[in-house]
Amino acid sequence: MQAQENVIWTSQSHNSSESMPVGGGDIGLNVWVEKGEVYLYLSRSGTFDENNTLLKLGRVKLKFSPNPFEGETFKQELVLKDGYAQINGANTQIKVWVDVFNPVVHLDIKSTQKITTEASYESWRFEDRITKGKENNQNSYKWAPQGIVTTAKDEIAFKNNGIQFYHQNKAETVFDVAVKQQGLEDRKSDLFNPLKNLIFGGSMQGKNMIPSGNYAGTYLNTPFQAWKLKSKSPSLNQEITIALNTSRTEISNWEKELYSINRSSNQKASIKWWNDYWNRSFIYINSKDERANQSSRNYQLFRYMLGCNAFGKYPTKFNGGLFTFDPQLTDSTLKYSPDFRNWGGGTHTAQNQRLVYWPMLKSGDFDMMKPQFDFYLDLLKNAEIRTESAWGHKGASFTEQLENFGLPNPAEYGWKRPANFNKGMEYNAWLEYEWDTVLEFCMMILETERYDNRNIEKYLPLIESSLNFFKEHYTYLAKQRGAKTLDADGHLVLYPGSGAETYKMAYNSTSTIAALKTVIERLIEQPNLAENKKMEWKAMLKTIPEISFRNFDAHTTIAPAKLWERINNTESPQLYPVYPWGIYGVGKLGLDTAINTFKYDKDVLKFRSHVGWKQDNIFAARLGLTEEAANLTTEKLKDSDRRFPAFWGPGFDWTPDHNWGGSGMIGLQEMLMQVDGKKIYLFPAWPKGWDVHFKLYAPYQTTVEVELKNGKIESLKVLPASRKADVLNMIK
Structure with missing residues (x-):
């Protein structure tokens, strides 16, 4: 991992949409500093409520006295190599990291002068909340709720000199509603139900910190209540930990599990995990074409976001992953709570x-x-x-x-x-x-x-x-x-x-x-x-x-089907035999027919775009169409409109759009290297002017590491060495 890949901000953020992703294991944080206070949204894989909303675990606010962010000194950096964020103000440094192997968020504060720290847990789920209209897009009822839909309140209290918070699913969930709707009640006892008895939450504790009362407020449009911890006395160092637990069990057992979690502040194992992650594979582009450099950097940034859910019980959601923020900052008409994401939480x-x-x-x-x-x-x-x-x-x-x-x-x-x-x-x-x-x-x-x-x-x-x-x-x-x-x-x-x-x-x-x-x-x-x-x-x-096939202007193309009745959306499944299925492509029979489909099929041309889940950049790469692949992939992987460059979207889905990022990653990989059986094609759709150093994986436990400069391969490492004979260099 190269230091220039780090994201560095030298001014504070205006709101949660200008947050930075930090995470590890299966926990994702949105971290930002606003009006001199540090904020974190807490998210974790698998925190589904009764309605199948993927609930956040709350918001944490840090406040210091004297305030290190009142002057001109400010720096917030995502240190990619080691997988953490660091915030610097006058005399004070805050390190935000997540233990990859234990579900614990660490906030390590160091100062050269004694400061008082306040750490607050802010919750918008302090009471039952009725969700109406489009807000139900965050759950499984969507536009068709059957009666009133309520997000049940959390249980929050001071406990063990800290703050304990949890959500416990009610006895009846959307599972029961769906089973009845779909005529499966006679088989209900045989069906797997992941929402039953689910409890998720955690506890925040700080060394030498004690409960210090409550307050209420509103962030953007969402009212919240807060529980506050405060330093017993000013100090040079402060360690705060937030341990999280998700379990299908009884509350007494859930608590036992929570307080047995290892909160050790040793970051070594987590740093090693991230270092190994970056050494495993990479793509570094060095080009006069700034779009290419941006694509390479954002490839790493998005891969970082994916790495934050490496050990999740549930897959990383396409519609925001673990890093959604207040919805009105994505769509100003959606003035809902931070739990909102379009296209649901438990819906796949x-x-x-x-x-x-x-x-x-x-x-x-x-x-x-x-x-x-x-x-x-x-x-x-x-x-x-x-x-x-x-x-x-x-x-x-x-x-x-x-x-x-x-x-x-x-x-x-x-x-x-x-x-x-x-x-x-x-x-x-x-x-x-x-x-x-x-x-x-x-x-x-x-x-x-x-x-x-x-x-x-x-x-x-x-x-x-x-x-x-x-x-x-x-x-x-x-x-x-x-x-x-x-x-x-x-x-x-x-x-x-x-x-x-x-x-x-x-x-x-x-x-x-x-x-x-x-x-x-x-x-x-x-x-x-x-x-x-x-x-x-x-x-x-x-x-x-x-x-089946069809013709456009005397060009034979792949048809989307033998026959069909209507067109409902804007996908191009006639090119799925190119990707993901690999029936057509570089070095294969029928490549000309597949290229014709990309170039002449009127639906394909009409649907073409770099936005969201569109795969046109991947199709172009797989067909060896260098110019088209480069243009579409760099459009896809260019800096987002948000402060964090890889917070793309909403596209067709939500922000940060993870299928936007994923399709960008695939396109860049396929431009560099394609595989067909034992064959490994290098640079099948790569612009000659883009210098690159990459390491990627091929079938049969093979890694390929290449340095390309001025259109020439300067270094080629293939492991195992016997696979080098299968490599074909296609740079023109």
Whole structure:
């Protein structure tokens, strides 16, 4: 990690939108200094309330006397290499860091003159809060609440010379509402329920600090109440710790767990973790083109944000991760509490989530992919029960807009459904028949085995059940329509289907065909797959239909499907065979057809953008289109409109937009290095004038580190060395 990558501010911030992300383990903080006071928002993976809002754990405020921020001296720096922030005022230094291995936030204060410290815990959940209108977009009820929706208050009190705070989920949650809505009450006791008995919160304590009363106030539009600790006497040093605990248990047990957490102030292990993280992989660009340098720096900044949830129980959310802030600073009409984020908390939008996790393969962050894989594995049984109940056949049905308990989001499922509408279906124009997104996560699992020789045996039932659903379901649908279950060529009839959320009521959707074909081929290659299973999957592979094509101005292009009824969104699934599925690309047959699709398909041209989850930069890189890849990727990875350069968004989602950052990372990686089987292509879409030093991962436990200067490779390190023979340099 290079020191120039650090973010340094020499003036205070105006509000929480000008905050800096700090974190570790599974904790994220927004840190800023406003009007001479230090603020932190506390967030943690998996803190879902009754309504499936991903609640923040509160706000902390530090106030000093005498105030070191009254003069001209000010510096706030994110020290990326070691994973912490440091704030300097006159005579005073505050280090903010999170223990990677214990759920503890540390605030270490040092001063050359004795100061008095006040540390306050501020909560807007001091009373029950009714959420109305668009505010319910933060939970699973969205635009269709069934009665009054309330965010229940937290329990907050002075305890053990500190402040203890927690949220305990009520007995009935949105899980119960969804189960009843979707006709699964007869199977309720068999269903996994992650919201039941969930308690989350923590305690703030300071050495030689004592409770010092309460106060009330309003931050932006949100009233709050505060509990305050104060130094017993002025001192040169002050240590404050905030320990967090999340557990499905009784409150007495939760408290025992909380106070047994190791609050040691030794930062060595955490610093080593961050140092190793930065050494594992990197991309440093040095170019006269400032856009390129900015892209490289923001790649590291976004990867830092991802690293803050390395050990989360839940995957990093695409719609803000752990770093959302007051919503009116993203959209001035949304004057809600800091808990708000658009598109929900416990709701999983796979079409967006995938872009947060794909770049972790080439960055070598395989451990960080586990929460995303386990998310699906935990829901497998629920998805299978849902399928069996709705259609009477086997296989796991994972819908788009999926709750963290494996059922469709209740609002998207639809409350006003026609009588006798199948209970397995979402009654929703965008999401109906879209259930192929799980296959990208199945592919990621298979890729971790190929990249890092990971043992993925426990995930094989998930992959097989996800594939089996398509065989079973489209056979079932064909039987409803007629005497034959396959078409004249012996292929499944994938109708009705969906080309992402865009090409609806699709017949043989290209994204689905590419997914099924690629995942089955990779599954068959699994060394620990039984021979009879291989035969079974080889038989299914023969039933997958071919991709369809169409013409634009005499140019053959990949069609989004064989047929479709309407266009609902602005995605380009006709290019999914390029990315993520890799059927077309550099060095492969049919590259000209894929390039034609990028250049001439009128929908693709109309939908093209660098914003949010758009993948055009990735498509361009995969097709070896250097100029287009460079322009789209630098647009995507340029400094955001916010103070912190990687707080992009809202795009189509929310701020900071993590699928914006993820797709930017993927684009930059693919410009530098692509893999096809054993082949490793260097610089398949790289501008000659961009000097770069990078280290990335390739399949078969391979790392590739390259220094490129003036269009020439100055240094190439490939481990293991035997893989060097598979490297092809494509810089032109």
